[in-house]
Structure formats: C-alpha cells, structure tokens
Amino acid sequence: MEFRQVEHFLAVVRSGSFTAAAREIHIVQSALSASVRKLETELGAPLFERTTRRVALTEAGRALLPVAHRLVADVDAARGEVSAVVGLSQGRVSIGTIQTLTVVDLPRELGVFQSRYPGIRIHVRDGTVPDLSAAIADGELDLAYLAADGPLPGELTSFAQWTQRIVLVTYPGHRLAHRRRVRLTEIDDEPFADFSGSFMQAMVRRRFAEAGLRHNPVCEATHVPLLMELVAAGLGVTIVPQSVAERAGLPFARIEGTDFSRTIYLAGRLPEPTNPAARALLDHLTG
Numbered sequence: 001m002e003f004r005q006v007e008h009f010l011a012v013v014r015s016g017s018f019t020a021a022a023r024e025i026h027i028v029q030s031a032l033s034a035s036v037r038k039l040e041t042e043l044g045a046p047l048f049e050r051t052t053r054r055v056a057l058t059e060a061g062r063a064l065l066p067v068a069h070r071l072v073a074d075v076d077a078a079r080g081e082v083s084a085v086v087g088l089s090q091g092r093v094s095i096g097t098i099q100t101l102t103v104v105d106l107p108r109e110l111g112v113f114q115s116r117y118p119g120i121r122i123h124v125r126d127g128t129v130p131d132l133s134a135a136i137a138d139g140e141l142d143l144a145y146l147a148a149d150g151p152l153p154g155e156l157t158s159f160a161q162w163t164q165r166i167v168l169v170t171y172p173g174h175r176l177a178h179r180r181r182v183r184l185t186e187i188d189d190e191p192f193a194d195f196s197g198s199f200m201q202a203m204v205r206r207r208f209a210e211a212g213l214r215h216n217p218v219c220e221a222t223h224v225p226l227l228m229e230l231v232a233a234g235l236g237v238t239i240v241p242q243s244v245a246e247r248a249g250l251p252f253a254r255i256e257g258t259d260f261s262r263t264i265y266l267a268g269r270l271p272e273p274t275n276p277a278a279r280a281l282l283d284h285l286t287g
Contacts, residue, residue: 003075005039006068008032009047013065016054091277094123096132096144098199099224102243103162103264104285106145113284120277129199136269142278143285146265147199149206158265160286166200166260167252169228169245170237177251184258188213191236194220195227199262204239207258 011021012032022029040047047061057065097106110122125132125141129148135141137155152158168187170177176186184207194201194217201220208215218236221227228248231238239260245252254260266285273279 001039001042003071005035005042006071008035009039009061009064010068010072012036012048012055013057013061018055086276088117088120088276088280090119091275092121092123093143093275093277093281094125094141095281096125096127096135096141098129098132098145098147098264099126100147100195100198100200100241100244101145101264102241102247103164104145109285113281116284117277117280120280122281128197133267136267139269142273142275143266143268143282146267147262148265149199149203149262152265152267156265156267156269157271158267159282160266162264164262164264165242165254166203166239166262167242167245168237168239168255169231169248169250169252171232171234171250173234174237174251176237176253179253181256182253183256184208184211184213187237189216191218192216193218193227193230193236193238195224195238195240196220196222200239203260203262207260211258 008021008025011025012018015021015024018029018033018036022032025032036047043060043064045060046058047064048055049058095106095110106124110124114120114122125135127135129146132141132144132146133153133156136144143159146152146156147164168176168182176182192204192215194204205215219230221230224240224244227238227240228244228250230236232248232250239255241262242252242254266282268278268282273282
C-alpha cells in the first residue's frame with residue numbers, strides 16, 4: 001500500500017465522487033480511479049460502492065478510514081520534524097576532540113553556536129585518536145578534531161588542518177630546565193611521564209625507536225592535568241604540544257634533529273555532512 005494511494009482514497013471520501021476528487025488534487029480522473037482500484041486489489045476488498053450519482057464507503061472502506069487518517073497525520077508530522085531539522089530549529093550534532101586541542105577554543109565556539117541555534121542539541125566527546133576516528137567512520141560522531149603524524153586515513157575527510165609543535169617539558173630543578181633546545185639523545189633513558197593511549201605516546205615511542213634510544217616510562221596518565229602534575233612533581237619529563245606546556249607554566253625546550261610536530265585535523269566521514277546541524281557547525285568552525 002503506497003502513501004499516494006491512501007491520499008487518493010481520502011480525496012474520494014472528502015469529495016464524494018471521483019470527478020470532484022480528481023479536480024481537488026489536480027490529476028486526471030482515470031489515473032485516480034486506477035490508483036484506488038490498485039489499492040482495493042492489494043487490500044483484497046472494494047472500498048467504495050460506485051453508483052451513477054455518488055460513491056459511498058463499503059464496510060472495508062469504513063475500516064480503512066481511521067487508519068488512513070492516522071497514516072496521513074503521521075506523515076505530516078514526519079514532514080514537520082524533518083522541516084524543523086533542515087531549518088535548524090531542532091536537531092542534534094555530535095563532535096569529538098582530543099584532550100590536547102589548543103588550536104581552537106572549542107568550548108567557546110560551541111557556546112556561540114548554541115546561542116545561535118538554541119534548538120540544536122550538541123553532544124561532545126573526548127577520546128583518543130583511534131577511538132574518535134572509529135566513531136566518525138561508524139557514524140557515532142559527525143565531526144572530530146584529530147591529531148596525526150601525516151595524512152588522515154583514507155576513509156576520513158579533512159575540512160581544516162593546523163601544524164603544531166611538540167616540545168619536551170621538564171620541571172624546575174631538572175638538569176635541562178634552563179635549556180630552550182635539546183637533542184633527543186640527551187633524554188635517552190630519562191624517566192618519562194607518558195600520556196597513555198595518546199597519539200603523542202605513540203610518536204614518542206616511534207621517535208625513540210628510530211633513533212635507537214631507550215624510552216623509559218615510569219608513570220602514565222590518561223588526562224592532561226594529571227600528566228602535568230606528575231611532571232611538576234619531578235617524577236619524569238614528557239612531550240606535549242608547546243601551547244600545553246605554556247599553559248602549565250613548566251620549563252620546556254624544542255627538540256632538535258628530529259621532527260616533533262603533528263597535524264591537527266577537523267575531520268568527518270563525508271566531503272559534505274548529510275546532517276544539517278553538522279553542516280551548520282562545520283560552517284561555524286571553519287568560517
């Protein structure tokens with residue numbers, strides 16, 4: 001049973017004749033009659049008693065009538081809901097972010113977006129790059145800020161990107177605290193505070209292995225504030241974006257001779273998000 005057939009059935013009920021119904025909905029009478037006959041065939045019963053003067057509902061037609069009204073009402077409601085989403089008076093958008101995002105003030109930007117579109121619900125999630133990437137690919141997130149040591153995976157789309165310097169962070173009194181530049185060999189086997197599960201942890205391990213040096217993690221944290229507190233307490237050094245080190249107020253130095261930088265991407269699954277709220281948020285973040 002097609003929705004158009006139901007609309008044609010109701011038009012005949014309202015008008016009391018096929019001729020008047022055809023005029024009301026602007027189709028030829030033969031097409032209207034064929035549509036109703038097809039509906040009757042599919043339902044296995046006549047819906048109208050046809051006479052030369054008017055048409056009247058059969059018992060089957062009377063049984064169908066309330067169902068047809070509910071179906072039309074549901075479709076009208078659905079159209080209204082979709083229209084509200086497209087018009088951005090309601091909807092939902094989900095965005096992910098790495099903890100060490102500093103290239104944009106995401107909370108502030110989301111607050112501005114929320115004030116502009118108060119009917120849109122915003123879901124925010126932080127996590128590791130692999131988790132966020134998988135969430136985008138699976139459709140759980142519309143957008144996410146990711147870090148990478150090179151291009152994004154092929155199944156993801158980049159909408160914007162930034163390059164960020166990674167630095168060595170020490171603590172007051174450390175033998176390298178006064179330095180502004182160091183070589184990676186100077187922290188061979190140095191007690192290290194790891195940012196567990198992060199892109200930077202993987203980068204550090206890779207760079208140490210490539211240089212034939214020993215990476216010596218003595219503690220690890222899954223949250224940046226705790227990581228910085230562990231370093232400040234003198235438990236070890238770490239490597240984080242320069243902006244994170246500056247905010248923490250700890251001594252830091254650039255690492256010479258090895259590329260310690262990363263690319264931050266604002267990423268999604270498709271070249272253009274299908275979710276209208278996600279398109280609006282993307283325009284806001286990249287505008």
